[in-house]
Amino acid sequence: xxxxxxGFPRSAANADSRLTLTPMSNELTGETTExxxxxxxxxxxxxxxxxxxxxxxxxxxxxxxxxxTGLDVERFESRPGRGSVVARIEGxxxxxxxxxxxxxxxxxxxxPSGWDRDPFxxxxxxxxxxxxxxxxxxxLTSSMAVAFRHLANSGFTPSGDLIYFxxxxxxxxxxxxxxxxxxxxxxxxxxxxxxxxxxxxSTVDDHGDRHVTINVGEKGIAWRRLRVLGTPGHGSMPxxxxxxxxKAAEVVRRLATFRPTxxxxxxxxxxxxxxxxxxxxxAVLLDPAQVWDALSTxxxxxxxxxxxxxxxxxxxxxxxPVELQKTNVIPDVVDLVVDIRTLPGTTSEDVTAMLIEAxxxxxxxxxxxxxxxxxxxxxxxxDTALWDVITHQTQIAYPGAKLVPGLVVGGTDARFYRQxxxxxxxxxxxxxxxxxxxxxxxxxxxxxxxxxESLGLATDFWVGIAKELLx
Numbered sequence: 001x002x003x004x005x006x007g008f009p010r011s012a013a014n015a016d017s018r019l020t021l022t023p024m025s026n027e028l029t030g031e032t033t034e035x036x037x038x039x040x041x042x043x044x045x046x047x048x049x050x051x052x053x054x055x056x057x058x059x060x061x062x063x064x065x066x067x068x069t070g071l072d073v074e075r076f077e078s079r080p081g082r083g084s085v086v087a088r089i090e091g092x093x094x095x096x097x098x099x100x101x102x103x104x105x106x107x108x109x110x111x112p113s114g115w116d117r118d119p120f121x122x123x124x125x126x127x128x129x130x131x132x133x134x135x136x137x138x139x140l141t142s143s144m145a146v147a148f149r150h151l152a153n154s155g156f157t158p159s160g161d162l163i164y165f166x167x168x169x170x171x172x173x174x175x176x177x178x179x180x181x182x183x184x185x186x187x188x189x190x191x192x193x194x195x196x197x198x199x200x201x202s203t204v205d206d207h208g209d210r211h212v213t214i215n216v217g218e219k220g221i222a223w224r225r226l227r228v229l230g231t232p233g234h235g236s237m238p239x240x241x242x243x244x245x246x247k248a249a250e251v252v253r254r255l256a257t258f259r260p261t262x263x264x265x266x267x268x269x270x271x272x273x274x275x276x277x278x279x280x281x282x283a284v285l286l287d288p289a290q291v292w293d294a295l296s297t298x299x300x301x302x303x304x305x306x307x308x309x310x311x312x313x314x315x316x317x318x319x320x321p322v323e324l325q326k327t328n329v330i331p332d333v334v335d336l337v338v339d340i341r342t343l344p345g346t347t348s349e350d351v352t353a354m355l356i357e358a359x360x361x362x363x364x365x366x367x368x369x370x371x372x373x374x375x376x377x378x379x380x381x382x383d384t385a386l387w388d389v390i391t392h393q394t395q396i397a398y399p400g401a402k403l404v405p406g407l408v409v410g411g412t413d414a415r416f417y418r419q420x421x422x423x424x425x426x427x428x429x430x431x432x433x434x435x436x437x438x439x440x441x442x443x444x445x446x447x448x449x450x451x452x453e454s455l456g457l458a459t460d461f462w463v464g465i466a467k468e469l470l471x
Contacts, residue, residue, distance in 0.1 A: 040120060059075055059085040078184075098193070103138070178416045200430045215426030216380045232331070270406075301440060
């Protein structure tokens with residue numbers, strides 16, 4: 001029988017759901033809402049193939065939206081249909097730090113049958129905008145664009161350049177977006193600081209203190225192809241056969257149940273400190289010997305985050321026959337593609353060692369291929385001018401709130417900046433009702449939607465950050 005730890009954990013939003021924040025400008029909130037609706041309706045769905053996405057539709061939309069400022073707006077196509085857009089407010093001092101507001105314009109595929117509304121309708125219903133990308137991350141892409149245009153139209157002259165970067169192909173790793181831009185036009189998008197997804201939700205702890213998560217790092221990607229070997233034979237005589245598919249099933253089982261070493265990081269300690277939990281439960285989550293067993297006592301949506309933030313994760317997600325497989329032939333080769341996400345500091349050699357340990361005595365039947373996709377985990381420091389500015393600007397909406405550094409367990413385009421020594425944060429600002437659990441449930445999920453209050457808060461947030469950092 002499964003136990004549940006009493007009160008583990010409660011939604012912070014329920015503690016003060018009546019708290020309502022008023023964005024500074026209803027006009028900007030309306031502009032952000034309308035732009036978000038238009039971006040959703042363009043349905044720039046990226047399925048991972050080179051010719052999907054069609055982000056040029058959204059780059060055209062953003063170009064038209066920003067060109068009215070009188071600024072130069074540049075468009076770049078890495079391949080037909082894969083458009084990105086860059087706008088810039090030139091700074092007064094070429095030696096002053098530059099800030100980039102980066103939002104991606106593509107969205108993941110959707111299963112319409114699971115939705116209550118048209119996933120590409122961009123409908124505004126009861127104060128929420130519905131549609132694929134409303135959470136990931138067209139809400140921020142639109143609020144950044146509105147803030148940028150507002151600053152340009154108001155005559156803002158920053159100390160260092162302020163850059164708006166609407167980028168393609170984030171949902172498939174950035175090959176035709178941020179990575180391509182850094183390979184071909186690095187000077188156009190490079191900046192000392194970059195703000196992008198994910199971050200900005202908040203929780204209230206047992207002492208009544210509000211904590212706002214700003215992500216300072218992200219896990220690495222180490223996707224691997226594993227080739228499982230067997231011996232061909234006739235399917236009518238399976239007894240004692242060396243069936244690669246059967247062995248692959250056992251490899252998948254072992255990978256799925258493998259327990260990597262638990263790692264308790266400073267980021268995780270900060271996250272636990274902000275949780276609405278009794279001290280004894282917090283102590284469990286900070287003890288490497290107890291974390292894994294504690295997962296089964298937690299609601300799944302919270303256990304997933306806890307597990308991902310304290311472990312390298314291994315998820316066997318794809319299986320391929322190497323060539324056309326006939327039903328009456330025992331397969332001799334099967335390929336598995338495994339999604340592996342590594343904590344910062346984990347090396348490729350570490351990943352190989354984990355796989356060998358997980359596969360055990362079947363390792364001699366498995367060839368470990370070169371990484372399908374690889375990027376080391378990245379992390380930015382918090383002793384920066386930008387962190388101080390974010391801290392101050394958060395107080396305007398949430399007086400007394402404390403910033404908590406967080407870790408993105410997936411991937412974002414911020415890594416392309418961090419890999420070059422730049423500071424990148426996953427930021428934003430959401431209403432009290434958009435806590436981490438709500439945000440996570442809608443991220444890539446059915447009925448994705450964002451409240452208008454959050455859109456207004458985010459727009460004001462970007463305006464305030466740019467003015468304070470670059471004045």
